[in-house]
Amino acid sequence: MLKQFFIICSGADQDILEGCSKGEQTKYVGIGATVFFTAVMAFIASSYALFTVFDNVYPSLFFGLIWALLIFNLDRFIVSTIRKRDRIGREILQATPRILLAVIIAIVISKPLEIKIFEKEINTVLLKEKNAMALQNKKEVANYFKSDLDKNKAEIEQLQLAITTKEKEVNNYYETYIAEAEGTAGTKKLGKGPVFKEKIAKHDLAKAELDSLQVRNRTRIAELNTTATSIQTDLDKKITESQPIIDGFDGLMARINALNKLPWLPSFFIMLLFLAIETSPIIAKLLSTKGEYDFKIEDQETALQATIEQDKYQRELLVKTSATIHDKIYEDLAQDKSIYDLQRKNATELLKLQSNNFLEKQKQTL
Structure with a gap:
């Protein structure tokens, strides 16, 4: 049963092969097994590659099966169409396009399996790239909101500076009228004279202006702080919304690019392995005797x-x-x-009919 299945996989004519020796049948069983297991590897590779795209098992298995059947059919066609010739040069020329096709298939099959084999290393590369992207994203979002935050901050600082300046002015007036009352400055007369009253009046006026300025500026500062909080909330929201996109940066293309950033030698040897598997039926036919x-x-x-x-x-x-x-x-x-007389008679009658028909048409036009 298994022998017949592998013979079918080899693309050989079963009726002819049944009349051949056991050794000849064994050769084609081996070729068919190679074709079958290459299709199995194609199924595994394509299913994994498609799983990274769909994130769902069932469509990945379905399309992976279709891809495996396609590879199986191509390999079976390649092997079955190679014919043994009397000259090795003609055989190589015949097999060259088929070998090129086998090389392409081997590369396509090997790449998803390389991604799976080096998954941990690829995840490390992707983690570094994601972290770099997250930092870059925060920087870009911060730059986007920077002008609004800087403008808001500058206005708050100006309002706070106005309050501080007015407080200094009020404190100076306070020190001046206290010194006048103590007689340590100004007129240097102890007591609350006319100059003292004048200076305390200036202090009270400045203090009233300070109180009004504090109420007005602190109200505006509170509004600006609310605006700054809102801007910061928008900034954080923007970063949070874009983070899932960065976290999802692990698709097939990203993994292939990450694989290319790893040392090339291990990946190259895996590709060579699949190349050997894919081309082995063709090479076996070329090397085998007729x-x-x-x-x-x-x-x-x-x-x-x-x-x-x-x-x-x-x-x-x-x-x-x-x-x-x-x-x-x-x-x-x-x-x-x-026959000549008959043809002459028929031609004469035909000419008469044509002449009469022409005459009738001429009469109709007059």
């Missing part, structure tokens, strides 16, 4: 070719002979007087 199966296939093909060429020659000869006979018949008929 076997019993090949002779039987060649016998069938040459017999069919000979039959086709013989049928073609007979048809060409039949056409040529028939043409010669018909030429002779028509040549003899051309000499027959009765």
